[in-house]
Amino acid sequence: MNLNELTIVQARSGLDKKEFSAVELAAACLARIDERNPALNAFITVSHETALEEAKKADEQIARGQAGALTGIPFAVKDAICTQDTRSTGAATILSQYVPPFDATVIAKLRAEGAVLLGKNNCDAFGHGASNENSMYGPVKNPHDETRVAGGSSGGSAAAVADQMCVFAIGEDTGGSIRQPASFCGLVGLRPTYGRNSRYGIMPMASSLDTVGPLAKTVADAAILMEIMAGRDERDATTVPDAVPPYGEEIKKSVKGLRVGIPREYFEMEGIEEETKRIVLQKIESLKELGCTLREVSLPHTKYAIAVYYIIVPSEDSSNLARLDGIRYGTRTPAGSLYDTYARSRAEGFPEEVKRRLMIGTYALSAGYYDAYYRQAQKVRTLIAREFDAVFAQVDVLATPTSPFPAFKLGAKKDDVLAMYLADIFAVPASVAGIPGLSVPAGKTAAGLPVGLQLIGPRLGESAVLRAGHHLETTI
């Protein structure tokens, strides 16, 4: 096995036993990036020099017996997350030269444990998309079939992990941006409960929905990363004070007697592919063999989730992205008046989808339309959240497909805005409710494309979804 193919657990063990060095491990990943990135376009920035320097320091730490949980383990970060002294563009040219002077809190925590930063992953600009085709740095290709998308918005992160360019990656999930690319690339991806991980240093998209989480090769790796990243942060007032469970230990507990709900609406939804449905239902059956009890449940407001999402997200987007106006940082397009400086810097620095969302959001929040759109969406959001609460009184986790279909062809949905929005139909409800969702591989289609199974848990129910996911991983 090549070093770049290792999981966190395997790499930790090998590094601690001195079977290989952190420099060798980082070099193996960098070599893989150099070989494969021209084809897949998973990275916008690759930090060859600093990665090797960090790895050298990691080797010294290991030699001194001072290794942290991730000392010497190479990772990649979505470009919409700030990394100190490493360019962070958000995949939009308005930030093509932006070098943050600080690390996002989650990145600082991972680096404090010794993780080695390889570079920054391509994504849909500012997280706007479900196919990674809205990047101003070009689309990302799926490692399983290069004529297909890697998913989005954290598509570069998913492709990088799936293609063994790094050991793990950190993405951001507002409405499926970790889970859907994880499912398209055959990986594990966790959207945590809103408020579980700090959002400080994440380029904000929809502040009431944004979360940061891991894309990993195994559930055990995702659990390790969550244990490090989770917790209250003084710099993000929406982080919750609840103690962080030892997820790494929690996942080992038995799933015997775990009550798994199967929400009927997710399997009856228009547009779900038969093959995806069959693969997911088959995988769910194996939960029964593990001793879980299965029962059908109903979430009738599921059909409104996308409409709620595409009011709330563009509205919050249009407000958040007002900060990018060519004045304080980012690129400025010279123009005659101050207004034209704003309008032209934004016109040139944002891709089509960002502009589309700014337009939708500005319209939805404008005088006379606020009640009909934003307020009504926030009310229906309450109904969706209550419905989940009621169901979680009867079951411990929900099992659904992550996406209605496997990775689609590049360009297939690019010009059909609604079809692209509907791609996140199974990921969005949990987002709207602020609860966790984990995508784990369920199997592959006849054409060899990965299909993901999503486990949704109640608020702060990461332990339950990770535990169920971990046990599912061991079944064939």
Place this chain on the structure above:
Amino acid sequence: MKLTPEEIESVAVLARLSLTETEKTMYAEQLSAVLEYVERLGEVDTDQVPETCQVTGLEDVTREDKVRDCEPGIRQKLIAAFPENDDNYLRVKAVFEG
């Protein structure tokens, strides 16, 4: 609900976006389609339903109002990130035009 080119124009001004004629036509069409799709929310009876304002249940999160030091060199990095600077000041267009 169909948006007119005039409505698109005024939303673009509010959003501080300079749009080409082609973009205006395209967004008029696409925004209309999105708005038509989200109209289904009107079917839901929400008379007695409160809006979701937040999902964490946290209230009155405060911290001490204290000045904190930042790492040395950050000031220079922030200045370096300005689109234009002049003697360590951020250079901007005149705000009040004569």
